[in-house]
Amino acid sequence: MLESVEKAREEAAKAMKQCCGKSGGLLGLLLMEKRRRGADAGKLVFIGMADVAEYYWCAGQSLIKNMVMEPYFFGAYLVDRLSYSKLLGKVDKPPRTPDELLKVGDDLTMDDVERLLKKRPPKEPVAGGLPEDIESLLKEPADSKQLAAAKGIVAEAVVAEKYPTIRWNFPWRSRVVVGVPDGITDRFVYEFKATKNKFLALFRKPVALVQADLYGMFFRRPEKRVQIHIFESGETLTWHEPVDVKAAEAVLQKFETVDETRMFSAPKPWKCQNCWFKGRFCNLEGGTVVLSLPELLILQLEYAGMTFGAER
Numbered sequence: 001m002l003e004s005v006e007k008a009r010e011e012a013a014k015a016m017k018q019c020c021g022k023s024g025g026l027l028g029l030l031l032m033e034k035r036r037r038g039a040d041a042g043k044l045v046f047i048g049m050a051d052v053a054e055y056y057w058c059a060g061q062s063l064i065k066n067m068v069m070e071p072y073f074f075g076a077y078l079v080d081r082l083s084y085s086k087l088l089g090k091v092d093k094p095p096r097t098p099d100e101l102l103k104v105g106d107d108l109t110m111d112d113v114e115r116l117l118k119k120r121p122p123k124e125p126v127a128g129g130l131p132e133d134i135e136s137l138l139k140e141p142a143d144s145k146q147l148a149a150a151k152g153i154v155a156e157a158v159v160a161e162k163y164p165t166i167r168w169n170f171p172w173r174s175r176v177v178v179g180v181p182d183g184i185t186d187r188f189v190y191e192f193k194a195t196k197n198k199f200l201a202l203f204r205k206p207v208a209l210v211q212a213d214l215y216g217m218f219f220r221r222p223e224k225r226v227q228i229h230i231f232e233s234g235e236t237l238t239w240h241e242p243v244d245v246k247a248a249e250a251v252l253q254k255f256e257t258v259d260e261t262r263m264f265s266a267p268k269p270w271k272c273q274n275c276w277f278k279g280r281f282c283n284l285e286g287g288t289v290v291l292s293l294p295e296l297l298i299l300q301l302e303y304a305g306m307t308f309g310a311e312r
């Protein structure tokens with residue numbers, strides 16, 4: 001199954017590349033899709049559950065990240081629709097035109113996605129655990145975004161519980177919300193995070209919980225299991241609770257309001273200290289923040305070279 005998933009993904013990516021060549025690249029395809037949905041070119045349509053959940057870290061960061069990530073979320077949406085259609089035998093030959101590509105997968109349902117999920121194995125644990133020197137390195141502070149991200153990936157591979165998962169997208173009002181939980185069982189969705197210390201864990205907790213609520217609501221699971229691993233102490237905090245659908249709806253609504261108004265309440269000042277967006281697109285005026293965002297393409301180019309600098 002794994003091999004055929006990879007193969008279906010490869011074929012989907014190849015078909016996308018061919019169609020992109022006929023439509024001005026991925027951004028050209030994205031504009032076609034927005035037109036197909038009756039949305040303006042500047043409307044943010046494809047968003048990610050994890051980046052929406054970041055609202056509870058900083059609403060501005062949540063919006064900016066979703067804007068720069070939109071082409072990637074759209075790419076994931078296309079690859080998943082095409083590769084899952086292939087795996088389920090709903091298409092026999094690859095789409096040849098952008099129009100055909102955008103229509104593939106219109107008939108896929110959540111039951112189809114569940115059928116594919118059932119065939120997925122759990123993620124592989126790291127055999128024999130980590131060498132001691134790597135374990136002690138994980139406890140050292142990370143002074144760049146890249147190192148912090150690498151530590152997070154290692155922690156997830158070693159500490160996180162292992163369940164199968166699948167990426168999928170869901171309509172919400174006029175948007176498409178893309179998500180891939182860290183795990184999905186018959187009863188619960190699983191979200192794992194790693195952070196520097198107990199203080200930061202306190203601020204990551206609301207993000208992790210609402211992220212799991214979004215997964216639970218969209219993937220139709222009644223419970224959520226959330227873990228936050230703390231590098232400094234080596235402990236892992238766990239919450240296992242019912243999914244709060246109202247909390248998931250509320251964060252989507254709040255996100256939508258920020259997108260429409262570009263205004264929100266300032267987060268704790270220390271969050272802004274190392275934020276790359278400060279003074280660029282984000283101007284603090286008293287307790288309110290006003291975002292002045294450039295055209296999407298400029299934003300993406302600037303963002304591509306950024307580093308946040310702070311571990312969290």
Ligand code: SF4
Nearest residue numbers: 058060272275278282
């Ligand atoms: S500067 Fe502060 S308010 Fe602005 S995006 Fe960064 S963390 Fe958020």
